[in-house]
Amino acid sequence: MSARGKLWWWLGGLAIVLYCLFPVAWIVSLSLKAPSDLDNGSFLPSAVTWQNYQLILTGSASELFLPALRNSVGICLIATAIAVVLASLCAYAVARLDFPGKAFVLGLSLAVSMFPVISIVTPLFNIWRSIGLYDTWAGLVIPYLSITLPLSIWTLTAFFREIPWEMEQAAQVDGATTAQAFRKVIVPLAGPGVATTAIIAFFLAWNDFVYGISLTSTEAARPVPAALAFFTGASQFEEPTGAISAAAVIVTIPVVILVLLFQRQIVAGLTQGAVKG
Amino acid sequence: MSTTTTGAGAVRAAQRPPRKPQRSDRARQEARLGLLLSAPAILVLVAVVGYPILQAVWDSLFSYKLTNPDARHFVGLGNFTLILGDPIWWQALGVTVLLTVVTVAVELVLGFGLALVMNNALQRLRPALRTAILIPYAIITVVSAFAFRFMFDLTSGFMNSWLPFVPADTDWFASFGSAVTVIALSEIWKTTPFISLLLLSGLAQVPGELQEAAKVDGATAWQRMRRVTIPNMKAAIMVALLFRTLDAFRIFDNIFIMTNGAAGTESVAFLAYRQTIQRLEIGIGSAVSVLLTIAVALIALMFVKGFKVNLAASTRAGR
Numbered sequence: 001m002s003a004r005g006k007l008w009w010w011l012g013g014l015a016i017v018l019y020c021l022f023p024v025a026w027i028v029s030l031s032l033k034a035p036s037d038l039d040n041g042s043f044l045p046s047a048v049t050w051q052n053y054q055l056i057l058t059g060s061a062s063e064l065f066l067p068a069l070r071n072s073v074g075i076c077l078i079a080t081a082i083a084v085v086l087a088s089l090c091a092y093a094v095a096r097l098d099f100p101g102k103a104f105v106l107g108l109s110l111a112v113s114m115f116p117v118i119s120i121v122t123p124l125f126n127i128w129r130s131i132g133l134y135d136t137w138a139g140l141v142i143p144y145l146s147i148t149l150p151l152s153i154w155t156l157t158a159f160f161r162e163i164p165w166e167m168e169q170a171a172q173v174d175g176a177t178t179a180q181a182f183r184k185v186i187v188p189l190a191g192p193g194v195a196t197t198a199i200i201a202f203f204l205a206w207n208d209f210v211y212g213i214s215l216t217s218t219e220a221a222r223p224v225p226a227a228l229a230f231f232t233g234a235s236q237f238e239e240p241t242g243a244i245s246a247a248a249v250i251v252t253i254p255v256v257i258l259v260l261l262f263q264r265q266i267v268a269g270l271t272q273g274a275v276k277g
Numbered sequence: 278m279s280t281t282t283t284g285a286g287a288v289r290a291a292q293r294p295p296r297k298p299q300r301s302d303r304a305r306q307e308a309r310l311g312l313l314l315s316a317p318a319i320l321v322l323v324a325v326v327g328y329p330i331l332q333a334v335w336d337s338l339f340s341y342k343l344t345n346p347d348a349r350h351f352v353g354l355g356n357f358t359l360i361l362g363d364p365i366w367w368q369a370l371g372v373t374v375l376l377t378v379v380t381v382a383v384e385l386v387l388g389f390g391l392a393l394v395m396n397n398a399l400q401r402l403r404p405a406l407r408t409a410i411l412i413p414y415a416i417i418t419v420v421s422a423f424a425f426r427f428m429f430d431l432t433s434g435f436m437n438s439w440l441p442f443v444p445a446d447t448d449w450f451a452s453f454g455s456a457v458t459v460i461a462l463s464e465i466w467k468t469t470p471f472i473s474l475l476l477l478s479g480l481a482q483v484p485g486e487l488q489e490a491a492k493v494d495g496a497t498a499w500q501r502m503r504r505v506t507i508p509n510m511k512a513a514i515m516v517a518l519l520f521r522t523l524d525a526f527r528i529f530d531n532i533f534i535m536t537n538g539a540a541g542t543e544s545v546a547f548l549a550y551r552q553t554i555q556r557l558e559i560g561i562g563s564a565v566s567v568l569l570t571i572a573v574a575l576i577a578l579m580f581v582k583g584f585k586v587n588l589a590a591s592t593r594a595g596r
Contacts, residue, residue, distance in 0.1 A: 012394035013394055013395075016395070016406055017406070020470070023413075023421060023424040023425065026428055038432065041438045089317065089318065090314060090317070092314060097308070097311035098307055098308065099307065099309075100312075108323075112322055112326050115326060116527040116546060116573055118527060118566060120325075122329075122559070122565075123330070126332075126343070142325060149325075209417075209529070210530070229419065241430075245423070248420040255412070256412060263408045266415075270414075271474055271475055271477075
């Protein structure tokens with residue numbers, strides 16, 4: 001490649017990084033502004049302050065934020081774990097076994113993943129209220145499965161189809177027991193795909209807003225995105241902008257860490273399921 | 278372990294592709310295991326999605342308000358005629374279609390540009406670009422919505438002082454055009470990376486020899502793009518379009534955070550939410566939900582039949 005060509009692709013790459021990080025940098029900058037500094041009309045704070053973080057972690061807004069953070073982490077982890085376990089069984093069957101209804105399984109999970117979430121919320125809102133699941137962890141874990149499960153089935157099937165399953169038999173021929181073959185051969189082969197699927201499923205659950213605001217009413221189950229939207233009305237301090245920004249930064253940190261550690265796998269997981277052939 | 282051999286099983290085993298000769302009970306066992314393993318996931322999906330949908334269809338036939346449950350009575354398709362005769366529905370549908378068309382079109386062009394840069398970037402840069410591009414994808418939509426809302430906000434924002442062509446006291450969320458623009462910007466920022474990753478994997482499938490051959494034959498870069506690259510990645514483009522269109526059609530989070538439906542920016546999903554959760558009109562809300570579901574199904578059908586998106590290609594066994 002010519003030196004000039006190289007320069008252009010470098011500039012293009014730089015533009016992409018700027019594009020991706022600009023709003024993130026802005027929300028970080030905003031979270032470091034003092035209330036009096038919020039309307040300074042410029043991108044950066046005049047002076048860096050940590051008081052927004054103090055407010056949401058130990059101060060008056062912590063009663064809103066910390067329970068929401070706990071709910072988000074707990075509910076999303078449970079919904080992800082259930083989805084990945086069920087999807088692993090299902091994807092193994094689809095990828096490896098010959099049985100009637102394979103196309104139906106994939107078609108159903110695709111249809112569900114394209115489904116408008118709000119259409120499920122309407123009836124669930126009413127059902128949950130009458131059977132006591134409204135504003136509980138279980139009341140969110142169950143609908144979250146409608147987001148995490150179809151994607152997990154789809155992605156894991158794509159991953160499992162790439163695995164050289166013959167190695168399991170080869171190990172057994174070499175004298176390994178079924179359990180050993182599973183532990184020493186299958187788990188290392190399937191592990192990365194399962195982990196990647198879990199990360200993507202977790203992102204989707206973590207991102208949910210519709211279920212969060214519709215099926216909860218208190219800090220008993222309200223997850224962070226929903227809590228952020230209600231910061232304004234529910235808290236006493238005058239300007240929730242700084243507190244919202246600080247909370248937004250905190251919930252973005254786990255996402256950034258996962259992306260930094262697993263970028264290659266996440267890209268493979270996102271594209272493998274969708275584009276093939 | 279079953280050892281019976283039935284005629285039907287033998288026939289099925291005989292019809293199967295000639296992999297290796299297998300006994301029929303083996304095939305039946307495999308089928309049974311397959312059904313057994315996939316049953317829990319399928320049952321959960323049907324329970325979590327199928328049942329509520331049927332409930333919504335049922336509820337949509339009643340005049341039913343939670344604040345007055347005793348007055349619940351059957352109205353047939355009354356809710357639907359009520360909604361379809363109301364300008365609020367058509368406004369919401371118009372906003373949804375507008376946002377879908379604009380954001381998906383911009384995302385496709387922008388995403389293609391990003392994919393081209395990533396495809397051509399130096400090997401050393403790729404991990405950094407991949408990391409950067411995954412951040413908008415993985416960030417919470419509500420966080421993105423707040424970032425853009427505060428950016429354009431009258432008091433905390435900086436856009437009014439950065440953009441030379443707008444007056445300093447521009448309230449972006451007060452009028453329809455500017456509010457929709459900011460909503461679209463946030464939506465585009467957050468979802469373009471997903472499209473670009475799909476397109477990037479499509480780019481990787483374009484045979485390099487074809488590019489070389491076209492180059493040798495004297496085709497310009499633009500001609501190669503139009504005649505070689507794009508036709509060869511049509512499948513990837515169509516799948517990306519389908520996924521994003523259906524996703525854009527249910528837009529809710531950005532609108533909720535930025536305008537809360539003010540300035541005429543209410544989408545169909547927002548209308549369903551407002552009727553059910555805020556006004557407790559279960560009957561009307563269910564009917565809106567049913568209409569949204571039908572719209573999404575029609576779009577999917579249009580892609581699959583009209584544009585011949587071959588989703589089976591993506592379900593095919595890996596090569």
